[in-house]
Amino acid sequence: xxxxCGLDVHKDSVFACILDEQGKKIFEKRFGTLTPDLxxxxxxxxxxxxxxxxxxxxxxxxxxxxxxxxxxxxLTLVNPYFIRQLPGRKSDVKDAAWIAECLQKNLxxxxxxxxxxxxxxxxxxxxxRRLTKSRVRLEQQLDNQLQRCNIRFSNYVSNxxxxxxxxxxxxxxxxxxxxxxxxxxxxxxRTLNKHGKQVITDSLSGVVGAxxxxxxxxxxxxxxxxxxxxxxxxxxxxxxANKHFAKEISLLCTIPSIxxxxxxxxLAEIGNDMSPFQKxxxxxxxxxxxxxxxxxxxxxxxxxxxxxxxxxxxxxxxVSWSVSRSNKTFxxxxxxxxxxxxxxxxxxxxxxxxxxxxxxxxxxxxxxxxHSKNLPVDPKVSQSNVCTLxxxxxxxxxxSDDKTVFGKQTDKDTKDTDCQNPKKxxxxxxxxxxxxxxxxxxxxxxxx
Numbered sequence: 001x002x003x004x005c006g007l008d009v010h011k012d013s014v015f016a017c018i019l020d021e022q023g024k025k026i027f028e029k030r031f032g033t034l035t036p037d038l039x040x041x042x043x044x045x046x047x048x049x050x051x052x053x054x055x056x057x058x059x060x061x062x063x064x065x066x067x068x069x070x071x072x073x074x075l076t077l078v079n080p081y082f083i084r085q086l087p088g089r090k091s092d093v094k095d096a097a098w099i100a101e102c103l104q105k106n107l108x109x110x111x112x113x114x115x116x117x118x119x120x121x122x123x124x125x126x127x128x129r130r131l132t133k134s135r136v137r138l139e140q141q142l143d144n145q146l147q148r149c150n151i152r153f154s155n156y157v158s159n160x161x162x163x164x165x166x167x168x169x170x171x172x173x174x175x176x177x178x179x180x181x182x183x184x185x186x187x188x189x190r191t192l193n194k195h196g197k198q199v200i201t202d203s204l205s206g207v208v209g210a211x212x213x214x215x216x217x218x219x220x221x222x223x224x225x226x227x228x229x230x231x232x233x234x235x236x237x238x239x240x241a242n243k244h245f246a247k248e249i250s251l252l253c254t255i256p257s258i259x260x261x262x263x264x265x266x267l268a269e270i271g272n273d274m275s276p277f278q279k280x281x282x283x284x285x286x287x288x289x290x291x292x293x294x295x296x297x298x299x300x301x302x303x304x305x306x307x308x309x310x311x312x313x314x315x316x317x318x319v320s321w322s323v324s325r326s327n328k329t330f331x332x333x334x335x336x337x338x339x340x341x342x343x344x345x346x347x348x349x350x351x352x353x354x355x356x357x358x359x360x361x362x363x364x365x366x367x368x369x370x371h372s373k374n375l376p377v378d379p380k381v382s383q384s385n386v387c388t389l390x391x392x393x394x395x396x397x398x399x400s401d402d403k404t405v406f407g408k409q410t411d412k413d414t415k416d417t418d419c420q421n422p423k424k425x426x427x428x429x430x431x432x433x434x435x436x437x438x439x440x441x442x443x444x445x446x447x448x
Contacts, residue, residue: 001021001022001023001104001105002021002051002052002104003018003019003020003021003026003048003049003050003051003052004018004019004050004052004053004054004100004101004103004104005017005018005019005045005048005050005052005053005054005100005103006019006053006054006055006095006096006097006098006099006100006101006102006103007053007054007055007056007065007096007099008055008056008092008093008095008096008099009055009056009058009061009062009065010033010058010061010092011033011059011061012032012033013030013031013032013033013092014030014031014032014033014037014038014041014065015028015029015030015031015092015093015095015096016028016029016030016031016041016044016045016096017093017096017097017099017100018045018048018050018100019097019100019101019104023101023104025097026048027044027048028093028096028097029044030092033061033064033065035064035068038064038065038068038069039068041065041068041069042068042069042072045069045072045073046072050073051073051074052073052074052076052103052104053069053073053074053075053076053103054075054076054077054078054099054100054102054103054108055075055076055077055078055099056077056078056079056080056083056095056099057077057078057079057080057111058080062077066113075113076103076108076110077110077111077113078099078108078109078110078111079111082108082109083098083099083102083108112271112276112277112286114268114269114271115271117240117244117245118267118268118271120240121237121240121241121264121267121268122268122269122311124233124234124236124237124240124268125233125237125264125265125268125269125311126311127229127233128230128233128234128237129311129314131226131229131230131233132230134226135161135223135226135227135230136161138219138222138223138226139160139161139223141219142161142170142216142219142220142223143160145212145215145216145219146170146206146216148212149206149207149208149209149212150205150206150207151169151173151203151204151206151208152203152206153165153166153169153187153200153203153204154166155203156191156194156195156199156200156203157191161223164188165186165187165188165191168186169183169186169187169204170216170220171220172186173208173213173216174213174216174217174220176213178208180201180202180204180205181201183201183204184197184200184201184204187200234261237264238260238264241263241264241267245267245272247366248263248267248272248363249263249264249267250368251362251363251366251367251368251369252266252267252359252362252363254362254368254369255355255358255359255362255369256323256326256329256331256332256369256371257319257320257322257323257326257329258319262315262318262319265311265312265315266312266315266316266359269309269311269312269315270283270287270312270359270363272363274360274363274364277360280356280357280360280361283356283360284353284356284357285306285308286308286309287308287309287312287313287316287356288305288306288307288308288309288310288313289305289306289308289313289316289349289352289353289356290305290306290353291303291304291305291306292304292305292306305349313352316352316355316356317348317349317352319352319355320335320348320351320352320355321348323335323351323355324336324347324348324351329371330371331351331354331355334350334351334354335347335348335350335351338350338351
């Protein structure tokens, strides 16, 4: 065994413990989290001759430590859930010693840490999502402010945040226009024809004060600022993706319902190299799309999905919703098949898992998605009658939807089949009458 170091990471401190080749503790100390303190930690580990370092993934506090030590040591990032100690015998120094001991005995399984380019793409994609949430919140606040002024135009349009007519009306209100007739002239003709010009004009007559105008102006300015920041994030994201991962982006776009932005987000989370994940099931478990194992006394207590990469799961679920609305693809047909016997949310998670398997295979093989290999079997073909010859006798095995008959089909069987299939020949009523007429009558015997 070689020397190993365990780091217990906190917001303001880092506890380090080094074990020698025999597993004895030779060094332990508390360091700060400022850059000079981390440089001192790195120099100390180099002086002690420690080559392997393991640390817990504590929030985002492990990231600067990783950046400082990445160039000089073999680092392992560990989920704290898997190395949790028993309560009552726990301290920061003991945590660091326990991490070092587990590392030295190869009991730790390292987490996936993306490269520098992928981490930069993650910053842009996650910031873009946060800006989208903030913009939607401001658009709702803008609509609430209009409702307070009794401007009810948003009741008659969809996509309130990006509606061009609504934006023009708000700009005119901020500029001081109050005449409903002039405001209605800014509305698109399709909206006027759908709801009527008088209704739209009445919805634009409200009571707008000076404070209301100021609130509208601030909301519009904040929305415009967020839209500008989103455009900047998207520009930088496209530059990084086209510079380093142009081929992978083009491969992901061959999958149904995956466009460029979705491909950017997926690639930023899982990367272009699938070697850290031995199988597709490993990637599915890392993303949190696998049902957990919670069984006691042969009874399954819980089958909820695991906690994984929430950013990857969000974008995959959005893509799955899109692909489920189309019945022309394999995933769309599979979703329609599954939702008949389970809730649509569960069926959606199943489609999301299948989508991630396709992404894994596309990135691993570096081949575009082949639509012809993912077509479902036609149920009409699978349920059709199949005739096979037996080797021992010259009889036919007739396989039907509900029964299997060996031997030759007689005329009586053919008549019965025709009677049971009213859609085939329309003789169901006549067959029923013949059967009823051919039955022998029961003898009635007087009980007396």
